[in-house]
Amino acid sequence: MESIKVVLLGLGTVGKGVYETIQTHQTQLQAVLGKKIEVVAILVKNKEKKREIDLDPSVILTTDYVDILQLPEIDFVIEMIGGIEPARTYIEQSLTKGCHVITANKELMAFHGKELRKIAEQTGFQLAYEASVAGAIPVIRTLQELLQVNHITKIEAILNGTTNYILTQMRKGKISFEQALMEAKEKGYAEADPSNDIEGWDAFFKLMVLSDLVFDEQPNWNHVDRSGIEQVLIEDLTLAEQFGLRLKLIGSLYKNHDRWEAKVKPTFLSKSHPLYYVEGVENGIVIETDLAGRLFFQGSGAGSLATASAIIEDLVNVWQRQKLGVPKRGVKWKAIAEHKGDQSYWFVIQSKQKHRKNEDLLLKNSFQQFGITIHASEWIELPNQEYTTGYVISGRGDDIKKFLYQVEKQYWGLKWYPISTWQEQEEKSKRKVYA
Ligand SMILES: NC(=O)c1ccc[n+]([C@@H]2O[C@H](COP(=O)([O-])OP(=O)(O)OC[C@H]3O[C@@H](n4cnc5c(N)ncnc54)[C@H](OP(=O)(O)O)[C@@H]3O)[C@@H](O)[C@H]2O)c1
Structure with missing residues (x-):
């Protein structure tokens, strides 16, 4: 049976998971792809490292990327090294050589994703990166x-x-x-x-x-x-x-x-x-x-297998749709009519107060002064006779940020966090807001 030839860059947590998944799911892969998947070479940093994995003796284990570039007829290069360099250069060279590339590298995709996707487009080969965001979640x-x-x-x-x-x-x-x-x-x-x-x-x-x-x-x-x-x-x-x-x-x-x-x-x-x-x-x-x-x-x-899942599914998807290319979101984003000055909710924490009642009152006055609504407040007593108080407040958009910025200077130990709710009502009001 013909095989799809794969090179792995990296044999750490993710690399090992991918190698093992190719062995354990070979029957399923063959059924889906009509071809065997064959790992022909693996690039690592340290060849002498002890590894808890049984590699087929035919697999070339190397520390030199030139060995990879010289291999004939490679279909996929899977990058699982991490970091920016040398991963970026290896991906560029792999695409230029004529291989599809799959990467799990979010940092690289955040810094150089656009440029690498462009190279992929120019070469006609695909760059897939499902594993770079949220592991197994597609x-x-x-x-x-x-x-x-x-x-x-x-x-x-x-x-x-x-x-x-x-x-x-x-x-x-x-x-x-x-x-x-x-x-x-x-x-x-x-x-x-x-x-x-x-x-x-x-x-x-x-x-x-x-x-x-x-x-x-x-x-x-x-x-x-x-x-x-x-x-x-x-x-x-x-x-x-x-x-x-x-x-x-x-x-x-x-x-x-x-x-x-x-x-x-x-x-x-x-x-x-x-x-x-x-x-x-x-x-x-x-x-x-x-x-x-x-x-x-x-x-x-x-995790090893969860990330391997995303990578292997990428491989299958790229292979199946290689003639179709990567789908693009064709239309540029249109401006969306915004509910200006939306009411937003915040949780404000005032940590480790010595005299809860006085400070509580002062802070409450400040809320009122800035037109902020307090929906609820609670406090807890800490072991050393200190108090931490929490307030659920709401106000309009940026006003609340200005208020919080001002009071932070006056009140020690003040922290604020946004609150996100997802109520049915909110959901409805946010839908169908296109201009
Ligand atoms: N771990 C996860 O659960 C997870 C989940 C999603 C995405 N990721 C991403 O997947 C990538 C790999 O993560 P990992 O956890 O598998 O890392 P890891 O366990 O540290 O493995 C890295 C592998 O890359 C090899 N390597 C490192 N630098 C190299 C170089 N300059 N040249 C050749 N080989 C080199 C190492 O070789 P040696 O074995 O010889 O040291 C090792 O085999 C990263 O981009 C990470 O962000 C990881």
């Missing part, structure tokens, strides 16, 4: 192929399993951020250097990949409101639970007046929001569209 293909006519009006997503795990454990186990992070490291959910995850960069890169795909452009990175979860305290989560709110690191793409905006921010979610129920290392994505309404996806955002 979000890229859904946006690229299944929602070509729908207008996407908003995307909200939990794109990082590590931070979702930490926040879940902090809330459920009443443990500190540091303890939850340590637990995540012990379980292999966080890397030795977790800064990319906890500072929100990982989610940010994934959001930029989605932005490129959906809107054919990325927002100015300097204007993206990105923050991580390092400042979150257990009492913040405990307090919010009294209002039925849960904190998640949410990446969102949404329209603000005449431009698309993106943000990655710890956000409190109400029970009406589907992402409220996405716990632990799982990822979740809500896509709001004009025709299909709200679509919700949940699943494994990382």
Whole structure:
């Protein structure tokens, strides 16, 4: 039987999962593709490394990419190295050589996705990157192929399993951020250097990949409101639970007046929001569209086999549709009529006050002075006779940000988080808003 020839760049967590999946699912692959999948070579950094994997003796294991370039008749190169270089150069050279490329690399796609997609288009070969966003969840293909006519009006997503795990454990186990992070490291959910995850960069890169795909452009990175979860305290989560709110690191793409905006921010979610129920290392994505309404996806955002699943499905899809090419969202995004000055909700936390009543009153007065509505407030007493108070407030659009910016200077330990709800009423009002 003829075979489809594949080269793997990288044999780490993802590379190993892909190699193994090709062996374990060979019958299924042959049934679908009518051909065998044959891994002909694997590029690694260190050839001497001990690996818990049985490689077929015919597979060339090399540390030199020139060996790969010299191989005849390669159909696919699958990049699972990570980082920008040398991954970027290898992908460019693979496309130019005449191979389809599949990558799991969100950082590279965020920085150089546009340029690499252009090279792919020029060469006539395909670049697929489902695994770069939300692991096993088929979000890229859904946006690229299944929602070509729908207008996407908003995307909200939990794109990082590590931070979702930490926040879940902090809330459920009443443990500190540091303890939850340590637990995540012990379980292999966080890397030795977790800064990319906890500072929100990982989610940010994934959001930029989605932005490129959906809107054919990325927002100015300097204007993206990105923050991580390092400042979150257990009492913040405990307090919010009294209002039925849960904190998640949410990446969102949404329209603000005449431009698309993106943000990655710890956000409190109400029970009406589907992402409220996405716990632990799982990822979740809500896509709001004009025709299909709200679509919700949940699943494994990382891990060897979950990521391999996205890569192998990409391979099959690229092979099956190679004559058709990559579908494009043909129409440039039209401006959407915005509900100017939408009412938005915030959860404001005033941490570790010494004299709760006085400060509470002062802050409440300030809310009123700025025309902000307080819907509810609760407080908890901390062991050392300090208090943390939480307020659910609402106000119109940017006004609330100005208010919060002003009072932050006066009140120590003040933090605020957006609240995202997804009530039936809100949903209706946001639909059919096209000009
Ligand atoms: N891990 C996940 O769950 C997950 C999920 C989604 C996406 N991803 C993405 O998938 C990619 C790979 O992640 P991973 O977790 O599998 O990483 P990993 O375990 O660190 O594996 C990286 C592999 O790349 C090889 N490598 C690194 N630098 C190289 C170089 N300069 N030349 C040749 N080979 C090199 C390493 O070789 P040695 O083995 O010799 O060191 C290793 O086999 C990343 O882009 C990551 O963001 C990962």
